[in-house]
Amino acid sequence: MKILFLTSSCFDVAADVAKQMGKRGLSLLFIKTASEVEEGDLWWLQKDRDSLLKAGFKVADYTVTGKTKTQIEEKLQKTDVIFFSGGNTFYLLQQIQLSGCADSIREHVEKGMPYIGSSAGSQIAGPDIWPAYRLDNVDKAPKIKGFAGLGLVDFIVFPHWGNDEFKDLYLNHRLEHAYTDKYKIILLTDNQYIVVEDDIYKIVKASE
Numbered sequence: 001m002k003i004l005f006l007t008s009s010c011f012d013v014a015a016d017v018a019k020q021m022g023k024r025g026l027s028l029l030f031i032k033t034a035s036e037v038e039e040g041d042l043w044w045l046q047k048d049r050d051s052l053l054k055a056g057f058k059v060a061d062y063t064v065t066g067k068t069k070t071q072i073e074e075k076l077q078k079t080d081v082i083f084f085s086g087g088n089t090f091y092l093l094q095q096i097q098l099s100g101c102a103d104s105i106r107e108h109v110e111k112g113m114p115y116i117g118s119s120a121g122s123q124i125a126g127p128d129i130w131p132a133y134r135l136d137n138v139d140k141a142p143k144i145k146g147f148a149g150l151g152l153v154d155f156i157v158f159p160h161w162g163n164d165e166f167k168d169l170y171l172n173h174r175l176e177h178a179y180t181d182k183y184k185i186i187l188l189t190d191n192q193y194i195v196v197e198d199d200i201y202k203i204v205k206a207s208e
Contacts, residue, residue, distance in 0.1 A: 003115070003197055004196040005017045005114070006116075006117045006122035007117060007118050008119055008163075008193075009119065010052065010085075011047040014051035015051070026056075026058065027057070027079045028052060028081040029081070029082050030048075030061050030083050031062050031064060033087070033092050033096075034088050034091060034121065034124075035085050038088060044086060048085060064096060068099065076104060081114045083115075084118070084124060086118045087119070088137050090140060090144055090147075091140045094144040106150060115152065119160065123158075124150055125149060126151070128147055128156065131177065132178075152196075153196055156186070157185075157188050158170070159188050160189075161187035186203070191205060
């Protein structure tokens with residue numbers, strides 16, 4: 001069974017996600033590629049990592065940058081759960097394209113490897129990241145070839161809905177850019193996450 005947990009901020013919901021999975025001690029590949037071009041204090045990345053450790057996962061840091069498809073495939077074969085962090089969605093997609101690992105990721109998830117995404121990691125799971133277009137973000141990915149996502153789900157996550165830090169981005173740019181009937185878009189708050197089981201999904205609010 002294909003199972004995904006798509007979040008805005010993993011650290012806000014990690015405990016709930018772990019309960020949903022029902023097992024402790026699972027090895028988790030913490031792919032932080034999207035954060036590599038982010039500047040400033042990456043406190044949110046560390047909080048995601050710490051929350052997953054606290055929730056009972058055995059966390060191993062990793063990046064697809066500079067890796068071959070074979071190297072990534074070998075790593076995936078030795079892990080229980082795959083996690084993609086937040087950061088720059090366009091840079092993340094570019095690095096996945098350069099490594100050629102998209103098919104490997106899809107194959108493992110389709111065969112039942114749980115996928116957890118946080119922000120950019122949730123957006124990349126959809127069919128297309130073009131609705132999330134921002135000029136400054138795309139500039140960080142000069143070698144990107146197209147905007148097709150991993151296609152693990154048929155909708156696009158817009159993370160951090162309701163967060164004051166992202167209010168200007170959404171109200172003055174992103175919603176206008178994405179205003180079309182072409183895409184199925186889900187606006188996700190930081191204390192919500194989407195549980196996907198095969199082709200069925202539901203939005204869950206994390207427990208207090």
